[in-house]
Amino acid sequence: MGTLRKKASLAVFFLLFVALCHGVTSPNKKTTYIVHVAKYQMPESFEHHGEWYASSLKSVSEKAEMLYTYENAIHGYSTRLTEEEARLLEAQDGVLAVLPETKYELHTTRTPLFLGLDKSSDLFPTSDSSSDVIIGVLDTGVWPESKSFDDTGLGPVPSTWKGTCETGTNFTASNCNRKLIGARFFAKGYEAMLGPIDVTKESKSPRDDDGHGTHTSSTAAGSVVTGAGLFGYAQGTARGMATRARIAAYKVCWIGGCFSSDILAAIDRAIHDNVNVLSMSLGGGSSDYYRDSVAIGSFAAMEKGILVSCSAGNAGPSPSSLSNVAPWITTVGAGTLDRDFPAYVSLGNGLNFSGVSLYRGNALPDSPLPFVYAGNASNATNGNLCMMGTLLPEKVAGKIVLCERGVSARVQKGAVVKAAGGLGMVLANTAANGEELVADAHLLPATAIGEKAGDAVKKYLFTDARPTVKIDFEGTKVGIQPSPVVAAFSSRGPNSLTQQILKPDLIAPGVNILAGWSRAMGPTGLAVDNRRVDFNIISGTSMSCPHVSGLAALIKSAHPEWSPAAIRSALMTTAYTAYKNGQKLQDSATGKPSTPFDHGAGHVDPVAALKPGLVYDLTPEDYLGFLCALNYTEGEIQSVARRSFQCDAGKTYSVTDLNYPSFGVVFESSTAVVKHTRFLTNVGPDASFKASVTSDSPSVKVSVVPQVLSFKEGEKKTYTVTFTSSGEAPQGGNAFGRLEWTDGKTVVGSPISITWL
Numbered sequence: 001m002g003t004l005r006k007k008a009s010l011a012v013f014f015l016l017f018v019a020l021c022h023g024v025t026s027p028n029k030k031t032t033y034i035v036h037v038a039k040y041q042m043p044e045s046f047e048h049h050g051e052w053y054a055s056s057l058k059s060v061s062e063k064a065e066m067l068y069t070y071e072n073a074i075h076g077y078s079t080r081l082t083e084e085e086a087r088l089l090e091a092q093d094g095v096l097a098v099l100p101e102t103k104y105e106l107h108t109t110r111t112p113l114f115l116g117l118d119k120s121s122d123l124f125p126t127s128d129s130s131s132d133v134i135i136g137v138l139d140t141g142v143w144p145e146s147k148s149f150d151d152t153g154l155g156p157v158p159s160t161w162k163g164t165c166e167t168g169t170n171f172t173a174s175n176c177n178r179k180l181i182g183a184r185f186f187a188k189g190y191e192a193m194l195g196p197i198d199v200t201k202e203s204k205s206p207r208d209d210d211g212h213g214t215h216t217s218s219t220a221a222g223s224v225v226t227g228a229g230l231f232g233y234a235q236g237t238a239r240g241m242a243t244r245a246r247i248a249a250y251k252v253c254w255i256g257g258c259f260s261s262d263i264l265a266a267i268d269r270a271i272h273d274n275v276n277v278l279s280m281s282l283g284g285g286s287s288d289y290y291r292d293s294v295a296i297g298s299f300a301a302m303e304k305g306i307l308v309s310c311s312a313g314n315a316g317p318s319p320s321s322l323s324n325v326a327p328w329i330t331t332v333g334a335g336t337l338d339r340d341f342p343a344y345v346s347l348g349n350g351l352n353f354s355g356v357s358l359y360r361g362n363a364l365p366d367s368p369l370p371f372v373y374a375g376n377a378s379n380a381t382n383g384n385l386c387m388m389g390t391l392l393p394e395k396v397a398g399k400i401v402l403c404e405r406g407v408s409a410r411v412q413k414g415a416v417v418k419a420a421g422g423l424g425m426v427l428a429n430t431a432a433n434g435e436e437l438v439a440d441a442h443l444l445p446a447t448a449i450g451e452k453a454g455d456a457v458k459k460y461l462f463t464d465a466r467p468t469v470k471i472d473f474e475g476t477k478v479g480i481q482p483s484p485v486v487a488a489f490s491s492r493g494p495n496s497l498t499q500q501i502l503k504p505d506l507i508a509p510g511v512n513i514l515a516g517w518s519r520a521m522g523p524t525g526l527a528v529d530n531r532r533v534d535f536n537i538i539s540g541t542s543m544s545c546p547h548v549s550g551l552a553a554l555i556k557s558a559h560p561e562w563s564p565a566a567i568r569s570a571l572m573t574t575a576y577t578a579y580k581n582g583q584k585l586q587d588s589a590t591g592k593p594s595t596p597f598d599h600g601a602g603h604v605d606p607v608a609a610l611k612p613g614l615v616y617d618l619t620p621e622d623y624l625g626f627l628c629a630l631n632y633t634e635g636e637i638q639s640v641a642r643r644s645f646q647c648d649a650g651k652t653y654s655v656t657d658l659n660y661p662s663f664g665v666v667f668e669s670s671t672a673v674v675k676h677t678r679f680l681t682n683v684g685p686d687a688s689f690k691a692s693v694t695s696d697s698p699s700v701k702v703s704v705v706p707q708v709l710s711f712k713e714g715e716k717k718t719y720t721v722t723f724t725s726s727g728e729a730p731q732g733g734n735a736f737g738r739l740e741w742t743d744g745k746t747v748v749g750s751p752i753s754i755t756w757l
C-alpha cells in the first residue's frame, strides 16, 4: 500500500507466489492481457469496432472472452490468453501491443491551516464554480457514511456529470449524494487473476473495507467536520482541500492489489463520466510510458483536460525511486506538517529523547520499568526486528522492549511484544529511515524514535546492568519547526526514464495526516486491531497526492479554462523552497537541505498558485513530440495517442524543448553545452519579467536569452537557457540551481537539476 502501513505485505507475497506459479506452469496456462488496437485501421468489412475486436480475438482463441472493452483510456480490450495466443494476436494487422496484466499497489484537520487556505479563503471561489469541479479518486473505494461526505449546503449534481452510483455488497444507489456523486467498482481483472472475490472478506461494491480510499478522497474534497480526531489526537476541524468539490469514487484496489486492466477500465469510465481531476495514490515500478497503464490512461485523461495527480511513491530516500514519472502526470512527493505527537523516552541514566506516538489506552505505571533490547531477547537472527514469534516471553515479560524498524509493519511489532508479555515498546529507526518519525496508533504503550536516539538507547542497554525506561505521552503539539521537511520515505529523483524531466514535480503534506476512515478496519489496518474510528492519522505519498488533487480542483474552479499543464505550472512555479527565515527546506533523511530530486519545485503554496503571473503551458501534441524525441516506434506512440500519428521526419525533436516548468539538464561530458527552450504564457496583466539564475556549482555557466520578457495580457514569449559545463563534475555528479522570472511582485520559479553522465 502507498501508506506507510505495511499491512499489504502478506497479500503481496501471496501474489508473488501466484505469479511464480504462472511462470512455471504449462504453456496452456492463461493470463490476462491488455490488447491495444489501432481502431482507425478497422477494415471496411466491419460495421462496429466491437465486431472487429471479437473476430480478431476469436481467430487466436475460440473461447477467449473480453473482460473489458476500452473506449476512452485506450482503444482495445482485456482478455485471458495463453502466451502463444498473445504472440499470435500481437502479430495481427491493427494490433499495436498485447501487454500482460500488471499489479499496482497503493503507494486533515491541520493541513488547510498549514497551507494558508484559511486566511485567504476569500481568494477562492466558494460557491458555485468550485462545486462544479469533480474529483475522481481511484483507490479502495469509499465509506459513504463518513461525515466527510455530508452534502449539506451543496447544490444539485453538476449537469456535466455522466457517472453513476453502482450497487453491490452493502452499497446501494442511496449511498451517493451531492458530495459523493458517483461510485463504481472494477473487479473483473482482479477476479480473472485471483478468483472470485470472497464477499465475507471484502465488499464486491464501491464500499471501502480498507480505509485508504476514504482517507484519500476526504483529503481531496471532504466536507468540513468539526470535532474530528483520532483517540483525542489532532482534535479539531477536518476538511478536505476543496470542500465544495464533488467526489467520484472508483474502486480498483482489493485485498490482493490493484490490477492494470481494472485501473484502465476505471480511467476509461472516469473520462466518460466527465471528472475534472483524477487522483491516483497508487503506482507500480517504472516501466516505459507505453507499457504503463497508469501513464497511458492518464494521457487520454490529460487530452480531455483532466488533471492527473499521482503519488511519487514511498521508496525514498534511495535515489531514482520514483513511480508515475510521465510528463503529463503531476507527481507528488511528501513533506511533514508543523504538527507532532510527542512521546518522550527517558532512560534510567537521565537521558531523555523525543519520539512520536498516537497511543491511547491504559497508561504505564509512573515508575520506570525494566528495559530490554529485542536482539537480546530472541533466538532468531533478526530478533531486533520483533517479527512474529521471535521474542522469548521469559526475556520480555513485564518489560519495555526496544525493537528496530524494518521488514514488518511498525504496529505489528508492538503486537508481537504484547503477545510475548511485554508492557511497552520503543521503536527505533535504523539508517534506512534516519530521523523520520511516523506516529502510529499502537496497540500497546509505544513510541517511535529516530536513528540517533536509537543508537544512544542501545549503547545504554548494552552497558547498563539494570536498564530502565519511562515513556511520557504528551498528546498533540503544533508549531513544530522546521516544517515542512521532506519525508524520508518520499521517493526521490532522478527520473530513471527521462532524466531531462525533473521529478517529483512538487511536495505536499503527507506525514501524520488526519482524514476519514472506514469502519470496517481498525486504524492500524491489522486484523488484530478491532478498534473502530471515523478518522485516522496515516502517512505516505498516498496522502500528499490527494492534497494536490484538491488544490488543483480549487485552481480549476478559479480558472476553468486552464489546461492541466497550466494548473500544474501554477502549482510548481509558486511552490516554496525555503522557510520564512530564508533557510532552505530540509530533508528528514539527512537533516540537511533537500534538493530538487527530493522536493521538485518545492512545497505547494495554494494561495500563490492562484496568481502565478506566467505559466508553462503544454498541449497533447507537445507530449507526442516528446515521445518522438524518445525515438518511440510508430506503434508505441499510437498505443498512447490512440490515433494515427507519425513523427515528422523533417523535424528535429528534443526532450529538452518540452515546455516543462523545470529543467533536468544532462551533460554527456565535462565540457558540453545543453540548450533548453521554453515559452511562457502571461495569465496576468501586462508586465515585464526579468530572469535570474542561481546554481550551486562553479562548473556550470547558465545564460538566459532574452533576459527580459515583456508581455501583453495573454501573450506568449519564448526564451532559451544555455547550460555550459566548463569543468569537472562536482562530487556525486549532480548540481542544482533555480531560474526565476520576476516582475518585482510575482516570482515564477523553476528548479534546475544538472547531471554529468
Ligand SMILES: *[C@@H]1O[C@H](CO)[C@@H](O)[C@H](O)[C@H]1NC(C)=O
Residues within 6 Å of the ligand: 145, 170, 203, 520
Ligand atoms: C455495511 O455497512 C454498514 C454501514 O452502513 C456497516 O455498519 C456494516 O458493518 C456493513 N456490513 C458489512 C458486512 O460490511
Ligand SMILES: *[C@@H]1O[C@H](CO)[C@@H](O)[C@H](O)[C@H]1NC(C)=O
Residues within 6 Å of the ligand: 344, 346, 352, 353, 472
Ligand atoms: C523530556 O524532555 C521533554 C522536552 O524537553 C520534557 O517535556 C519531558 O518532561 C522530559 N522528560 C523527563 C522525564 O525528563
Ligand SMILES: *[C@@H]1O[C@H](CO)[C@@H](O)[C@H](O)[C@H]1NC(C)=O
Residues within 6 Å of the ligand: 373, 375, 376, 462
Ligand atoms: C545484546 O546484543 C548486542 C548486540 O547484538 C550484543 O553486543 C550484546 O553482547 C548482547 N548482550 C547480551 C547480554 O547478550
Ligand SMILES: *[C@@H]1O[C@H](CO)[C@@H](O)[C@H](O)[C@H]1NC(C)=O
Residues within 6 Å of the ligand: 379, 392
Ligand atoms: C533459545 O536459546 C536458549 C539458549 O541456547 C535455549 O535454552 C532456549 O531453549 C531457546 N529458546 C527457544 C524458544 O528456542
Ligand SMILES: *[C@@H]1O[C@H](CO)[C@@H](O)[C@H](O)[C@H]1NC(C)=O
Residues within 6 Å of the ligand: 629, 630, 631
Ligand atoms: C534518438 O535517435 C537520434 C538519432 O539516432 C539520437 O541522436 C538520439 O540521441 C536518440 N534519442 C534518444 C532519447 O534516445
